[in-house]
Amino acid sequence: MNPFFATHVPVLLGLVFAWLVLGLAGLVRSHRIAWVAYTLFPLGALVALGIAAVGFSALADGFVAEQVILPLGLPDLPFHIRLDALSGFFLLLLGSVGAGISVFAAGYFRAGEGASPGLLCLQYHTFLASMAMVIVADDAYLFMVAWETMALSSYFLVTTQHRIPEIQRAGFLYLLMAHVGALALLLCFGVLQGGSWLMTFDAMRGATLSPVWAGVAFGLALFGFGAKAGLVPLHVWLPEAHPAAPSPVSAMMSGLMLKVAIYGLLRVSFDLLHGGPWWWGMLTLVLGLGTALFGAVFAAVQTDMKRLLAYSSIENIGLIAAAIGLALLSYAFDMRLLAALALTAALLHALNHALFKSLLFLATGSVLHATHERSLGKLGGLIRRMPWVATLALIGTLALAGLPPLNGFVSEWLLLQAFLSTPSIPHAFVNMIVPVGAAVVALTAALAGYVMVKFYGVIFLGQPREPSLMQAHDAGWLERVGLGWLALGCILIGVFPQVALNAIAAVTRVLVGTVIQRGPAPWWIAPVAREQASYSGLWLLLGMAGTIAVMFVLVRRMYHGRVRRTPPWNCGYPALTPRMQDTAEGFGQPIRHMFGPFFRIARELPAPDDRAPRYRIQIDDRCWHGLYLPLARAVGWLADALSVLQRGRLAVYLMYSFLTLLVLLVFVL
Amino acid sequence: MNALALLSQLGGMVLAVALAPVLAGWVAQCRAWLQNRSAPPLLQPYRSLRKLFRKDAALATYASPLFRATPYVVFGTMAMAAAIIPSVTTDLPMARVADAIALVGLFATARVFMALAAMDIGTVFGSMGARREMMIGFLAEPALLMVLFNAFLMFGSTALPTVVEDILNTKGLMLQPSLAFAGVAFVMVLLAENARIPIDNPATHLEVTMIHEAMLLEYSARHLALMEWASWLKLFNYACIGFALFVPWGIALHANGPLALLFAVAWLAAKLVVAGAVLAVIETVSAKLRIFRAPEFLSMAFLLAVLGLLVHLLLQS
Amino acid sequence: MPTLTLATQFLHVLAAGLLMISFGMLAQRRTRSLIVLLAWQGAVLTASTLLVAVSAHLPDLYYSAALTLVEKVWLMPWILMRLMRRLGIEGDSDPLVNIPTLMLVGLGLVIFAFGLAQPISSLATTVTRQTLGIAMAVILLAFLMMIARHKAVTQVIGFLAMENGLFFAATSTTYGMPMVIELGIALDLLVGVFIFGIFFFQIREQFDSLDLHQLEALKED
Numbered sequence A: 001m002n003p004f005f006a007t008h009v010p011v012l013l014g015l016v017f018a019w020l021v022l023g024l025a026g027l028v029r030s031h032r033i034a035w036v037a038y039t040l041f042p043l044g045a046l047v048a049l050g051i052a053a054v055g056f057s058a059l060a061d062g063f064v065a066e067q068v069i070l071p072l073g074l075p076d077l078p079f080h081i082r083l084d085a086l087s088g089f090f091l092l093l094l095g096s097v098g099a100g101i102s103v104f105a106a107g108y109f110r111a112g113e114g115a116s117p118g119l120l121c122l123q124y125h126t127f128l129a130s131m132a133m134v135i136v137a138d139d140a141y142l143f144m145v146a147w148e149t150m151a152l153s154s155y156f157l158v159t160t161q162h163r164i165p166e167i168q169r170a171g172f173l174y175l176l177m178a179h180v181g182a183l184a185l186l187l188c189f190g191v192l193q194g195g196s197w198l199m200t201f202d203a204m205r206g207a208t209l210s211p212v213w214a215g216v217a218f219g220l221a222l223f224g225f226g227a228k229a230g231l232v233p234l235h236v237w238l239p240e241a242h243p244a245a246p247s248p249v250s251a252m253m254s255g256l257m258l259k260v261a262i263y264g265l266l267r268v269s270f271d272l273l274h275g276g277p278w279w280w281g282m283l284t285l286v287l288g289l290g291t292a293l294f295g296a297v298f299a300a301v302q303t304d305m306k307r308l309l310a311y312s313s314i315e316n317i318g319l320i321a322a323a324i325g326l327a328l329l330s331y332a333f334d335m336r337l338l339a340a341l342a343l344t345a346a347l348l349h350a351l352n353h354a355l356f357k358s359l360l361f362l363a364t365g366s367v368l369h370a371t372h373e374r375s376l377g378k379l380g381g382l383i384r385r386m387p388w389v390a391t392l393a394l395i396g397t398l399a400l401a402g403l404p405p406l407n408g409f410v411s412e413w414l415l416l417q418a419f420l421s422t423p424s425i426p427h428a429f430v431n432m433i434v435p436v437g438a439a440v441v442a443l444t445a446a447l448a449g450y451v452m453v454k455f456y457g458v459i460f461l462g463q464p465r466e467p468s469l470m471q472a473h474d475a476g477w478l479e480r481v482g483l484g485w486l487a488l489g490c491i492l493i494g495v496f497p498q499v500a501l502n503a504i505a506a507v508t509r510v511l512v513g514t515v516i517q518r519g520p521a522p523w524w525i526a527p528v529a530r531e532q533a534s535y536s537g538l539w540l541l542l543g544m545a546g547t548i549a550v551m552f553v554l555v556r557r558m559y560h561g562r563v564r565r566t567p568p569w570n571c572g573y574p575a576l577t578p579r580m581q582d583t584a585e586g587f588g589q590p591i592r593h594m595f596g597p598f599f600r601i602a603r604e605l606p607a608p609d610d611r612a613p614r615y616r617i618q619i620d621d622r623c624w625h626g627l628y629l630p631l632a633r634a635v636g637w638l639a640d641a642l643s644v645l646q647r648g649r650l651a652v653y654l655m656y657s658f659l660t661l662l663v664l665l666v667f668v669l
Numbered sequence B: 001m002n003a004l005a006l007l008s009q010l011g012g013m014v015l016a017v018a019l020a021p022v023l024a025g026w027v028a029q030c031r032a033w034l035q036n037r038s039a040p041p042l043l044q045p046y047r048s049l050r051k052l053f054r055k056d057a058a059l060a061t062y063a064s065p066l067f068r069a070t071p072y073v074v075f076g077t078m079a080m081a082a083a084i085i086p087s088v089t090t091d092l093p094m095a096r097v098a099d100a101i102a103l104v105g106l107f108a109t110a111r112v113f114m115a116l117a118a119m120d121i122g123t124v125f126g127s128m129g130a131r132r133e134m135m136i137g138f139l140a141e142p143a144l145l146m147v148l149f150n151a152f153l154m155f156g157s158t159a160l161p162t163v164v165e166d167i168l169n170t171k172g173l174m175l176q177p178s179l180a181f182a183g184v185a186f187v188m189v190l191l192a193e194n195a196r197i198p199i200d201n202p203a204t205h206l207e208v209t210m211i212h213e214a215m216l217l218e219y220s221a222r223h224l225a226l227m228e229w230a231s232w233l234k235l236f237n238y239a240c241i242g243f244a245l246f247v248p249w250g251i252a253l254h255a256n257g258p259l260a261l262l263f264a265v266a267w268l269a270a271k272l273v274v275a276g277a278v279l280a281v282i283e284t285v286s287a288k289l290r291i292f293r294a295p296e297f298l299s300m301a302f303l304l305a306v307l308g309l310l311v312h313l314l315l316q317s
Numbered sequence C: 001m002p003t004l005t006l007a008t009q010f011l012h013v014l015a016a017g018l019l020m021i022s023f024g025m026l027a028q029r030r031t032r033s034l035i036v037l038l039a040w041q042g043a044v045l046t047a048s049t050l051l052v053a054v055s056a057h058l059p060d061l062y063y064s065a066a067l068t069l070v071e072k073v074w075l076m077p078w079i080l081m082r083l084m085r086r087l088g089i090e091g092d093s094d095p096l097v098n099i100p101t102l103m104l105v106g107l108g109l110v111i112f113a114f115g116l117a118q119p120i121s122s123l124a125t126t127v128t129r130q131t132l133g134i135a136m137a138v139i140l141l142a143f144l145m146m147i148a149r150h151k152a153v154t155q156v157i158g159f160l161a162m163e164n165g166l167f168f169a170a171t172s173t174t175y176g177m178p179m180v181i182e183l184g185i186a187l188d189l190l191v192g193v194f195i196f197g198i199f200f201f202q203i204r205e206q207f208d209s210l211d212l213h214q215l216e217a218l219k220e221d
Helices: A006-028 A033-057 A086-108 A118-136 A140-157 A167-191 A201-206 A211-229 A236-243 A249-271 A280-300 A305-332 A336-371 A387-400 A407-420 A429-458 A467-471 A475-497 A497-511 A537-558 A586-593 A622-645 A651-666 B003-032 B044-054 B066-086 B100-120 B124-155 B160-169 B176-194 B210-218 B219-244 B258-285 B292-317 C006-027 C031-056 C058-085 C099-119 C129-147 C152-174 C178-207 C210-220
Strands: A066-074 A077-083 A564-568 A599-604 A615-622 B057-060
Touching: A006 A033, A006 A066, A006 A077, A006 B160, A033 A086, A033 C129, A066 A140, A077 A118, A077 A140, A086 A118, A086 A249, A086 A336, A086 A475, A118 A140, A118 A249, A118 A475, A140 A167, A140 A249, A140 A336, A140 B210, A167 A211, A211 A249, A211 A280, A211 A305, A236 A249, A236 A305, A236 A586, A236 C006, A249 A305, A249 A336, A249 A497, A280 A305, A280 A429, A305 A336, A305 A407, A305 A429, A305 A497, A336 A387, A336 A407, A336 A429, A336 A475, A387 A407, A387 A429, A387 A475, A407 A429, A407 A475, A407 A497, A407 B100, A407 B124, A429 A586, A429 B100, A429 B124, A429 B292, A429 C099, A475 A497, A475 A537, A537 B066, A537 B219, A586 A651, A586 B124, A599 A622, A615 A622, B003 B044, B003 B066, B003 B219, B003 B258, B044 B219, B057 B066, B057 B219, B066 B100, B066 B219, B100 B124, B100 B210, B100 B219, B124 B160, B124 B176, B124 B210, B124 B219, B124 B292, B160 B219, B176 B219, B176 B292, B176 C006, B210 B219, B219 B258, B292 C006, B292 C099, B292 C129, C006 C031, C006 C099, C006 C129, C006 C152, C031 C058, C031 C152, C058 C152, C099 C129, C099 C210, C129 C152, C152 C178
Parallel strands: A564 B057
Antiparallel strands: A066 A077, A599 A615
């Protein structure tokens, strides 16, 4: 029990306000990089750590949810704030990952990026502050205000280099999708209030909705939060916006903003709607698995490093959504322990993804700064010129590929255990989905490994594909600290997973009422039963390290360690050029061959008599051409049809007002 | 966890590391007999290891530390896997550290490191081998996971020693149809992951037809020795997984004494002899598949394993 | 898990074998191996009928098993092999879509069949009722095989495999059909295969090939 009973929320609000102040302070002397970079951003990182601490304290045993009403907002709907275990966990996520990103950004933002550093500072901290407010909002109005602020500030951040047309287009698409989602959320909250017309979440918790309306509300929430999180088919903005933004912003969007959408989905489905019929969970599960497979397959064929990471984010969000779907499904059948396990897997994967995806996006930022190249076809061999970035990126790569003993493996392990720990669910088709779901998760995890080998291998290993890469320089010390902080998080959660699980236990207690089994030690997890399955990252790491050390010493002792440096063997071919390595397209070719129907491929083959033969291949999303372009054309057609109303003559417009007045008079009187 | 358990755990690991070259030599002998050639001696792999360890390592001028560390990492993961798989006894303290899913994760770690090291030098064959290896791996890994899940659904645990104990303690004959699916799928995955015909030819040195060998091209001396030893150890591990799931009789249970351990070693040797011969027969009878028929082969294995899960659920209800 | 009798366990194994053979037929390219697999299906059916006959003490099923042995394991494959040799078609044929996609669709069909069969199984009273789902899956997979192939001979094989599935369904839920019906179906099959053979000769005369894509030339443009 903490003695400062009701002081968490004021502390939190103070920290959020500090972010806003830091942002505004950036406008003062907005062109001085030293002021912005070396003072404001590190202070922002400290504030983030503070917010993480508040979130962590909200996860302590015995914490009681705090509610505060602020004197801001509408006259009869002031801002309600609520800090409970769910918000605490996501605040912890936001703060700890945000701190790393802020420290990196301190070393990253330099002049000439298209906007002055001070303006960037304002937008950046507003983005962070609005995300924190979304997480603690307890009424629909504050939620939507903070949500919109989040969308707008991130739009400005995405279009930082606004003079480039592709970036403008990407930003427009992003804003459009964000507002389509926000519209769905508004409608959802409208349905949720269930007749009481009070828009606070407490009223929504208490409202009883008929199954039809509850289903409508869930569908709208899934649509709205899915559009922000990037579930297929609402994902089209993600691969455009993430590469267009500067790297710390991409990291924030991928690592933090997508998780805020997940938070929203959890809040609405578990807290406000109290779970629901089993088809909700089934729908989310199917959507999640489809998104995961889609993201992994597309990531494997990309040729731009940030687009690859964006599709990989889609894949991981799909996995999180699938876990949430499984949780909803088992909650509907009143299998609470299984729901707690699935929810634990979802939350841990959200935290892990925030850590390693941010790490990788920031690493690509360093690479971009050092080489000014984003295309995978022009990179290579950077491990020799940028050893720090390469080593830390390796940790992120291994974590994303889901390899023991890092953190990605733990959440995948939990997810697979959740899929398997189902005693027979009493429904014919549903209990068939379980093995198929496990199969799709396993396939996606293996594809993630493929994608990561491509990513790391093409960028950092091999020979440099462009001679200018030999001038690349390593990251500065601030960037190294930021990357190292995130990498440390990956390693710690992998080796001491029970600590993270203890934190998540508070959340599952709030949402589904049960917690999974506590493991015997911080480095040992056994979520269901010790005899059934257990995992210990620390011992695995020690075992591997021990075996490696023993082998190394034995070999050196019994034989020797002499090394001779020679040109590579290359099967005896004497001339080796960097162009002979696999390109990114080449590495993705097996996936393109096997998953052909998924893609829309446009090929340009050279003719036999071409003077400068070129082979071009372009891979497009079927959703874009099949769904969005026809939709856009339909909207255009509708707008054209309605333009009949615009006559241009004053008399016609006056007549419209007159007719409306007549109709209103009839209805009112 | 008493001293005997720790000893048997370490002993199992050392046994696996020591016996793996003999298994490889035996399979080579059987293949030679079937193909009417004269076979190299059974202990030839040990001699080649010794030859390799004594040489100077010739490294490419710009090989990174990742390249130098990979042989040790790969060997370490394979040895850890040998510690988790119940080959002679189910009394394994390390099995509480990692279950079947972690086992598949260890294999994946080895594969990723090998692929990254192959891409490190930047030759044609290295990156081609890495690409092909990941293509095989991304289907073989889920297939293996599904085979292990079959066992999980039947016995309620993903820890291999628990599965073995459950099978050994069941009274009466138990014919499980889903095990038939799992068995066929497992054999297919074993062939693919250990670079055997019909997926890959372990004896080829034609660069265009190899997958596993392409990744070893730039290694020499002690690094090559460790990588070769690790691949033999991988075959040994796979054979032991197969024994544990499908023919576990002979493995010493937790409660039995040290005499049972000796019997278990004898049983293991007998099973390995038979398994090696069967593997050689399969390799001799099949033809190597074209590279893009290999994913079809593996997706068949994957789908068979999933089918096994479904059949189990159907016949349970 | 409740322990089942040895006979029921054996039956489950045979049912699983049948399903595996059907999947194998889906993934085969060579027509010759398809015919061999069809013969194996017949053998598994014979064994399962015998098993049910022994464990449920129904002497009629012995005759049924003998009929199955003669017709499905020997006669039909022999006729098909002869047809193949006389028509001169021995080659491979790739299915319409690539094999992994076909297998994925097959998996979906299996899930569908299993899901449908579960409520029905609880109504039946025979010892083999749980294998109804597998029988339905075999039928659906054979239909899929018929849809996804070019060459005409493979369509016949698919048709016969479907009938195998129906037979297995009948044995598993209702202990076989009345003898009259069985003889009638057997005769129908025989006549059907002969008529198919005649049609194949006609098609080959007309188009000089047995690729069914050629039949599309018949449509009016």
